Amino acid sequence: MSIVSLVVNAGIVVKLVLLLLLGFSMVSWMVIFQRAVSLRRADRGFREFEATFWSGIDVRQLEERLGDSHEGVAAVFQAGMASFRRLRSGIVKESRVVTPKQASAVLVDVERSMRIAVAEEEGRLTRYLPVLATISSASPYIGLFGTVWGIMGSFLTLSSTTRADLSTVAPWVAEALVATAMGLFAAIPAVIAYNRFTATTERLVLGYRDFAEEFHTLLYRSLLSPRSSAAKRDQ
Amino acid sequence: MADKPQEIRFKAPIICAVILHVIIAVALLVDWPSSHEPPQDNSYVQATLISSQTRTPSPSPENDTAKGEARQAQPQAEEQEQEQEQEQEQEQQQAAAEQQQQEAAEQQQQEQQAAAAQQQQQEQQAAAAAAAAAAAKKEEQQRQQAENARQAREQAAKEAEQKAAADKAAKEKAAQEKAAAEKAQADKAAKEKAAKEKAAAEKAQADKAAKEKAAKEKAAKEKAAADAAARKKRMAAAAASDNSALSSASGSGEKNSSKAAQGAQAANSMMNVIRHAVEQNWNKPDNLPSGIKTTLRVRLIPATGELINVSVSSSSGDSSFDQSAVQAVQRAAPFNELGNAPASVQRQFRSFTLTFNPEDVR
Structure with missing residues (x-):
């Protein structure tokens, strides 16, 4: 009377449910591992970038150092820089002096491009999390379905037997309950991981937005300052 | 452009997930048998055996009634010993x-x-x-x-x-x-x-x-x-x-009773064997009222342990219960172990009584 015998003796529907739930569990753990790694990496990247950005490094140098491949907050920074440089070069070509009106128009554009970058990053961070959410909310119901189905079958069988005491009912019920157990087994890690990953993602996105705001202010000041071409941080 | 490395990074999580599930499955398979074995040995309903001491040279006639249940037989024997x-x-x-x-x-x-x-x-x-x-x-x-x-x-x-x-x-x-x-x-x-x-x-x-x-x-x-x-x-x-x-x-008298005590031990072990065999073959009916009890008189061929006759000597009032007890004895019937017992013990098992009392168990 082990778990194995329970599973082997179960009906076809219960077996299918168990198989589905096993797949769910597999997928959810896959996502959990993948997300855990990638979120940890994003978190570390964000902290490192902030540290270097506020360390007084030249923006151009920072841009060069980041290079081509970038994700997380670096992507936001590069999006802002690219937009800013392109607009500013256009203005400088037409007229030597940047008027406040032109500057604000440029900065609105930069802000927009950075907002888009943040949204993209957020999408990347939260990717696959809906899978976890689905698994965590659906697998208990699927398990419950298997249980109800199994108990239904057991009662149907019971009606044909003359004697119905606990010893004849118990195996059926145990068999049916395996499905619920499996559902919970798949759902619980998914729920915990989903909540944890969502919290981490929110914190990161908030950090990105803060950075975007600060970078935007920085660009605005550099644009209005006399030596605008330098585009240096004045802090 | 950043999607590709992420996609590649899925390899390790898949391996991790599979390994995790395998570990869990193995843990379940390994742990279950050991934790499931102990509760399997439920004790069955006991039937207590009454030996009819009429054939043994018992000095006091009250032994027959006082030795009603096998459980009481020991104290009785002790009393006898004390008397001795x-x-x-x-x-x-x-x-x-x-x-x-x-x-x-x-x-x-x-x-x-x-x-x-x-x-x-x-x-x-x-x-x-x-x-x-x-x-x-x-x-x-x-x-x-x-x-x-x-x-x-x-x-x-x-x-x-x-x-x-x-x-x-x-x-x-x-x-x-x-x-x-x-x-x-x-x-x-x-x-x-x-x-x-x-x-x-x-x-x-x-x-x-x-x-x-x-x-x-x-x-x-x-x-x-x-x-x-x-x-x-x-x-x-x-x-x-x-x-x-x-x-x-x-x-x-003491000589006789000491002999009887020696025989009684062998008889007791024989009794346990028979009682166990009967218990194993007893299909206890469901929904028994409390305090139900029936006594059977069993007659055997002493040399072989074959059943001659089994009859209800004191009915419980529930005929199906009585019948189940009788069937239990009949199913257990050839008590081959009796053939190995000493002759003095065999003689005692020519005729004895069995008491079926399902409430004895718990």
């Missing part, structure tokens, strides 16, 4: 008393013999050959008399007629004394000496019943005191003889 022990103790005490008595008698005889020997010596020293021959004759008479006295005493002890024996002894003693006095007519002084020596020897020999003996001796010398002494002795001896009679009877 008590009897043994009594017997020992009685034996001690008898020994004392015998020692007293022997000492008396020895004293008499010693007196006779002394008389002989005196006669040899003083009297002629004819007198010696007469003395020899008389000595033989004395011996015969002593033997008679002993036999008489033993008889008295057994028949509890100590009074007569005591009287006899007193008379004999008196007669002996008289004879001695007649014989020792030649030297009165020597006789007196002998008497003194006798008294000394008596005192030296007397260990346990010294006072009684001294009183007896004195009584023998002085007829006035003899009655009181004889009475004392008679009472003690009467008590001793009563006890001895009892002890001999209980001794024989």
